[in-house]
Amino acid sequence: xxxxxxxxxxxxxxxxxxxxxxxxxxxxxxxxxxxxxxxxxxxxxxxxxxxxxxxxxxxxxxxxxxxxxxxxxxxxxxxxxxxxxxxxxxxxxxxxxxxxxxxxxxxxxxxxxxxxxxxxxxxxxxxxxxxxxxxxxxxxxxxxxxxxxxxxxxxxxxxxxxxxxxxxxxxxxxxxxxxxxxxxxxxxxxxxxxxxxxxxxxxxxxxxxxxxxxxxxxxxxxxxxxxxxxxxxxxxxxxxxxxxxxxxxxxxxxxxxxxxxxx
Amino acid sequence: xxxxxxxxxxxxxxxxxxxxxxxxxxxxxxxxxxxxxxxxxxxxxxxxxxxxxxxxxxxxxxxxxxxxxxxxxxxxxxxxxxxxxxxxxxxxxxxxxxxxxxxxxxxxxxxxxxxxxxxxxxxxxxxxxxxxxxxxxxxxxxxxxxxxxxxxxxxxxxxxxxxx
Numbered sequence: 001x002x003x004x005x006x007x008x009x010x011x012x013x014x015x016x017x018x019x020x021x022x023x024x025x026x027x028x029x030x031x032x033x034x035x036x037x038x039x040x041x042x043x044x045x046x047x048x049x050x051x052x053x054x055x056x057x058x059x060x061x062x063x064x065x066x067x068x069x070x071x072x073x074x075x076x077x078x079x080x081x082x083x084x085x086x087x088x089x090x091x092x093x094x095x096x097x098x099x100x101x102x103x104x105x106x107x108x109x110x111x112x113x114x115x116x117x118x119x120x121x122x123x124x125x126x127x128x129x130x131x132x133x134x135x136x137x138x139x140x141x142x143x144x145x146x147x148x149x150x151x152x153x154x155x156x157x158x159x160x161x162x163x164x165x166x167x168x169x170x171x172x173x174x175x176x177x178x179x180x181x182x183x184x185x186x187x188x189x190x191x192x193x194x195x196x197x198x199x200x201x202x203x204x205x206x207x208x209x210x211x212x213x214x215x216x217x218x219x220x221x222x223x224x225x226x227x228x229x230x231x232x233x234x235x236x237x238x239x240x241x242x243x244x245x246x247x248x249x250x251x252x253x254x255x256x257x258x259x260x261x262x263x
Numbered sequence: 264x265x266x267x268x269x270x271x272x273x274x275x276x277x278x279x280x281x282x283x284x285x286x287x288x289x290x291x292x293x294x295x296x297x298x299x300x301x302x303x304x305x306x307x308x309x310x311x312x313x314x315x316x317x318x319x320x321x322x323x324x325x326x327x328x329x330x331x332x333x334x335x336x337x338x339x340x341x342x343x344x345x346x347x348x349x350x351x352x353x354x355x356x357x358x359x360x361x362x363x364x365x366x367x368x369x370x371x372x373x374x375x376x377x378x379x380x381x382x383x384x385x386x387x388x389x390x391x392x393x394x395x396x397x398x399x400x401x402x403x404x405x406x407x408x409x410x411x412x413x414x415x416x417x418x419x420x421x422x423x424x425x426x427x
Contacts, residue, residue: 029275
């Protein structure tokens, strides 16, 4: 481990390492079961267990059922406000997306590291994951848009009420802003999670190295403020974890609104 | 940055497991559980809406009943007032009629009596005239020695009586 050499590598937490199935391949590509896959599986398990508590389907709900219904209502309301009644069809997808990102973000932040041998991993801090989610969202928007409106879907790039002579400028701008959507979706989540985790890890490195320093004044001057800062930033990161999941789901529903209602 | 440095070796594994696990979340949770939970919520909302509607219609019914009761009360009160007024008017009319009758009766009697008085007076007057005429004729005969016939004496007496 990097810490043994007295130097803490803040990037090591993002390392993907195969756990088993090193020799599993599909068409020559390795599909080993990695720590990333393990945390995806844990995400699935947590979501499933959480949802199971809401499956009692009582008329007068218990606490757990209220919590589950609160989350489903949150996503349903988001789609109904942004898309309208037609948005209800997309609740299963947007809900899965929201819950996957939220739970993956939060699981990566929880202090499982205090259990020896356990290394938490944030699935959503990987571009390979966020890009796939963004591409899936963007593809759904494209498929729904073209299936519903055919070639008329291109009128999305023509802003309403703009004078005709502005069109040569506005249409390319609208087109670029449309095509940037999957990249912004993927990068926003990836960068937010990565930056937060790096910051926490760097501060943790300050705390540990400060405590290990030979000069006694270093610990109170460096380690203590860093620890206090870490507490605040951990709270902030929990907020970011929720906000990023919300933003991803909200933007997906806004893009779906474009595809379904065309402005 | 391992996320970028490792892409070449991990992308297939990441994609494969993400597809399986996100697919499982979508199928099991998204398609399997969410509609059921949403169905429960919708059923509850529908139930609450129906209950509220029922309560509203019950209240409306109660309001209508109260309005009907009030109207009936008002009507019977008005009826009672009208009956009382009618009875009072009837009684007043009956009293008036009886008073008028009594008036008429007493007026008739009065008239009869005054007629009799007038008759008595005129017959008395005639008698007085006759007596006065006789007396005047007798006086004229005695004083002047003139014989005055009865009709001339009566005319003179009448003139004197009227004048005086």
